Amino acid sequence: APKPSWADEVGEEFDPLPLETFTDENGIKTVVEYKTNDDGKKVTRKIKKTLITERVNKAVAERKKWAKFGEERGKKVGPDLSTTSIGEQIFLKLSSNFKNAETTDDNIVNKGKLKKILCRICKGDHFTTKCPYKDTLQPLDEINTTIPDASKDSAPAAEPAQPDTTSGKYIPPSLRAGNKGTGDSFKERKDDATIRVTNLSEDTTEADIHDLFRRFGSISRVYLARDRETNVCKGFAFVSFQLRDDASRALQAINGYGYDNLILRVEWAK
Amino acid sequence: MRPILLQGHTRSLTQIKYNREGDLLFSVSKDQVVNVWYSHNGERLGTYNGHVGAIWTVDVNSTSTLLLTGSADNTAKLWEVQTGKCLHTWEFKTAIKRVAFSEDDAMALAVTEQRMGYPGTVVILSIKNDIETEQSDEPINIIYPKGSKAMAAEWGYLNKYIITGHEDGSVAQYDWKTGDQIKSVKAHNAEITDLQMSEDRTYFITASKDKSAQIFESNTLNHLKKYMTDAPLNSAAITPIQDFVILGGGQDAMQVTTTTMRQGKFECRFYHKILEDVEVGRVKGHFGPINTIAVHPDGKSFSSGGEDGYVRVHHFDEDYFRFKYPELH
Numbered sequence: 001a002p003k004p005s006w007a008d009e010v011g012e013e014f015d016p017l018p019l020e021t022f023t024d025e026n027g028i029k030t031v032v033e034y035k036t037n038d039d040g041k042k043v044t045r046k047i048k049k050t051l052i053t054e055r056v057n058k059a060v061a062e063r064k065k066w067a068k069f070g071e072e073r074g075k076k077v078g079p080d081l082s083t084t085s086i087g088e089q090i091f092l093k094l095s096s097n098f099k100n101a102e103t104t105d106d107n108i109v110n111k112g113k114l115k116k117i118l119c120r121i122c123k124g125d126h127f128t129t130k131c132p133y134k135d136t137l138q139p140l141d142e143i144n145t146t147i148p149d150a151s152k153d154s155a156p157a158a159e160p161a162q163p164d165t166t167s168g169k170y171i172p173p174s175l176r177a178g179n180k181g182t183g184d185s186f187k188e189r190k191d192d193a194t195i196r197v198t199n200l201s202e203d204t205t206e207a208d209i210h211d212l213f214r215r216f217g218s219i220s221r222v223y224l225a226r227d228r229e230t231n232v233c234k235g236f237a238f239v240s241f242q243l244r245d246d247a248s249r250a251l252q253a254i255n256g257y258g259y260d261n262l263i264l265r266v267e268w269a270k
Numbered sequence: 271m272r273p274i275l276l277q278g279h280t281r282s283l284t285q286i287k288y289n290r291e292g293d294l295l296f297s298v299s300k301d302q303v304v305n306v307w308y309s310h311n312g313e314r315l316g317t318y319n320g321h322v323g324a325i326w327t328v329d330v331n332s333t334s335t336l337l338l339t340g341s342a343d344n345t346a347k348l349w350e351v352q353t354g355k356c357l358h359t360w361e362f363k364t365a366i367k368r369v370a371f372s373e374d375d376a377m378a379l380a381v382t383e384q385r386m387g388y389p390g391t392v393v394i395l396s397i398k399n400d401i402e403t404e405q406s407d408e409p410i411n412i413i414y415p416k417g418s419k420a421m422a423a424e425w426g427y428l429n430k431y432i433i434t435g436h437e438d439g440s441v442a443q444y445d446w447k448t449g450d451q452i453k454s455v456k457a458h459n460a461e462i463t464d465l466q467m468s469e470d471r472t473y474f475i476t477a478s479k480d481k482s483a484q485i486f487e488s489n490t491l492n493h494l495k496k497y498m499t500d501a502p503l504n505s506a507a508i509t510p511i512q513d514f515v516i517l518g519g520g521q522d523a524m525q526v527t528t529t530t531m532r533q534g535k536f537e538c539r540f541y542h543k544i545l546e547d548v549e550v551g552r553v554k555g556h557f558g559p560i561n562t563i564a565v566h567p568d569g570k571s572f573s574s575g576g577e578d579g580y581v582r583v584h585h586f587d588e589d590y591f592r593f594k595y596p597e598l599h
Binding site for chain 1: 271272273274275276277278291293294303307308311312313314315316317318319333334352353354540548550551552553554555582584586587589590593595596
């Protein structure tokens with residue numbers, strides 16, 4: 001490339017910075033621009049232009065010159081943004097092993113999203129609330145949790161949770177085994193020792209909640225509400241302790257506590 | 271690759287077709303609009319206005335001078351490609367589901383719907399390629415397929431015969447001069463939704479709601495290949511280079527998910543034409559089932575039209591052309 005050595009000789013305040021154009025043997029035209037930027041430094045900008053000549057059928061070239069008609073009559077040359085746009089980048093990954101690659105991805109995705117409907121009571125192909133054995137059998141996962149609970153301090157609580165299933169008397173839904181109302185399938189059963197924390201900031205994580213509350217006792221579960229699409233915290237969380245006393249002390253201590261510039265509020269989860 | 275999105279329709283696409291050189295792409299839809307686009311950049315060239323019903327089908331002659339469309343308004347219209355002017359209208363008793371020019375542009379077939387006592391037919395029209403000349407209203411012949419109605423049809427090479435795909439999944443060959451069926455085979459287990467010829471018309475591909483696409487030899491109707499998928503297919507096309515077939519459809523188990531659809535999930539599937547069972551890739555993007563697929567005659571790009579009203583034009587990347595199936599090369 002030619003060196004603009006004359007630029008060094010001339011005083012900087014007065015010389016108009018040159019614009020150079022040269023074409024190399026491949027037909028690539030290069031335009032070189034020199035500017036002085038704000039710091040007084042010389043900045044070079046090179047623009048390379050390549051002219052691509054495509055051979056097309058003569059008829060094709062003719063059609064390119066046609067006047068627009070119908071709904072397009074009178075419109076200017078070039079694509080109209082109301083009818084033509086560019087889509088997101090997509091990759092056509094051609095591979096001889098495509099099927100195998102795809103199915104593994106799909107399995108991982110489906111496990112999280114598309115679960116088969118399984119009843120907790122009888123493992124049938126229906127929702128728990130629609131189970132034909134709702135009145136008689138206890139949900140299978142309940143049987144596991146109510147047993148250890150009964151041996152702990154929640155003895156009074158265990159009784160209504162496990163009423164006599166063979167008496168033949170009518171048991172209202174609220175007193176039935178494993179049911180806290182029909183819409184409650186997703187709530188935790190350890191509700192007696194569960195507190196709800198609200199007014200959390202958007203970037204709070206489960207780990208933050210865990211760190212904040214572990215000093216009050218052993219935590220059996222943390223549930224942080226997240227927005228389904230963006231995954232940011234929705235502002236509240238549920239913390240379940242092993243012992244109700246721990247939950248109680250946590251409630252007293254954290255309620256009104258400032259965390260990440262917000263005053264937290266803690267209540268019993270009901 | 272970055273597909274070009276063509277938003278010229280407000281309802282689902284029914285058919286898209288490239289002209290012989292591939293520089294123009296025609297699209298028709300249930301919204302009664304016929305659009306023509308420059309395929310290299312997606313720029314719309316014009317529209318053909320006149321139909322008063324959903325348009326089911328479109329075809330262009332080899333010199334890109336005449337355009338033929340078939341509609342639910344019981345007419346087939348002939349248009350001057352360059353100006354959008356309607357040159358002739360043929361009236362029928364029922365909707366036209368498929369039109370196709372013969373190889374020499376001198377004739378066209380029109381598949382009419384079966385409805386209200388009228389049987390489905392395949393009408394053979396005479397086409398005068400001079401724009402100034404008045405077109406003839408009288409068809410050369412009318413074929414009455416016995417049994418199940420025809421859904422799609424195409425011309426064989428050298429105008430030897432017509433190939434038809436039927437609602438009962440059968441494929442037949444008809445002599446258009448006499449109206450007689452030459453031969454027929456039971457191809458699919460459900461209705462045939464599309465039928466596209468290879469470049470030289472010696473073989474063709476059929477797409478069906480039975481979730482498969484098949485390739486047959488035109489002369490003998492011998493079955494050559496079968497591609498199985500998990501979704502009912504609406505369209506199938508053959509690529510002139512690279513030995514692929516592209517299949518499109520929809521309405522599979524995916525409908526059941528409740529995940530958000532920021533990027534459309536309906537896909538065009540690429541299968542290796544020779545190896546049948548080998549799916550080599552998928553192109554996502556449509557927000558609804560894919561109704562029609564067309565491949566550019568030079569094989570360097572393809573387009574798909576969907577239930578979502580979009581046409582997506584894809585120009586393949588470098589790596590598409592370098593792909594070689596390992597065991598064969």
